[in-house]
Amino acid sequence: MFLQRSAVAVARRAAFSPVLRRTLATSAVRPTAPTTKFKRLSEVKTKDDLFGPGAATGTVPTDLEQSTGLERLEILGKIEGIDVFDMKPLDASRLGTLEDPILVRSAGDEQYCGCTGFPADSHEVIWLTTSRERPVERCPECGSVYKMEYVGPEEDAHAHDHGHGHDEHAWVEPKTWADHVKPSYW
Structure with a gap:
């Protein structure tokens, strides 16, 4: 009986253990220094300055690399310690x-x-x-x-055109109870 149990246990171990054991091998990947120089918040002058460069091929982009528009403006401000949106x-x-x-x-x-x-x-x-x-x-x-x-x-570039005859379709704020106070x- 004892011999049967040992034979079954040996058979189980043999079925699940590989004949040749491999050691775990790892390799370190050294991060490369970013090649793109990011604009500082003070250097942003137009909306074209708010496009990120994207990530290098085969890498996962960071928020700074992939953000555009207002999100990029906010991230650049946070890097410099400025709360852009107050x-x-x-x-x-x-x-x-x-x-x-x-x-x-x-x-x-x-x-x-x-x-x-x-x-x-x-x-x-x-x-x-x-x-x-x-x-x-x-x-x-x-x-x-x-x-x-x-x-x-x-001055807003989309401001209404005053005095040039294009004001007939201008938006007028609706009246509220405050207008009668x-x-x-x-």
Whole structure:
């Protein structure tokens, strides 16, 4: 009986173990230094400067190599320690007033901001829209005042054509209840 069990065990081991054993061989691949010099954030002047070079053939690209457009602008800023899109939260330590509103920076014609009340988180988020035409907005729940500070380019290439007869199809902002409030309440 003992001999049978040993023969079965030897047969099992022999079936699954290779006749010649191989040792594990590894080879080290040395990373090569990047051959492409990346532009610094201060060197970006046009949208053509925001295209990544891509990765070398046979390699996996990094975010810096493959990113384009706004993503590339953000990565270049992070490398230099600059928060390009100013993602800090708004000042919630005080109630904004008409004389001293909470400033909302924007590089576009319109900016959304979420008010959670004063003190912070005293009501649900209410989204307010500020624009270049209407920079001041007041929260209907807590009364906090927000003002858009435009930090974008002075003249937009897509701006409406004033005085050249092409303004008849220009977009007009729809009226809201705020249009019927006395200006002194603004």
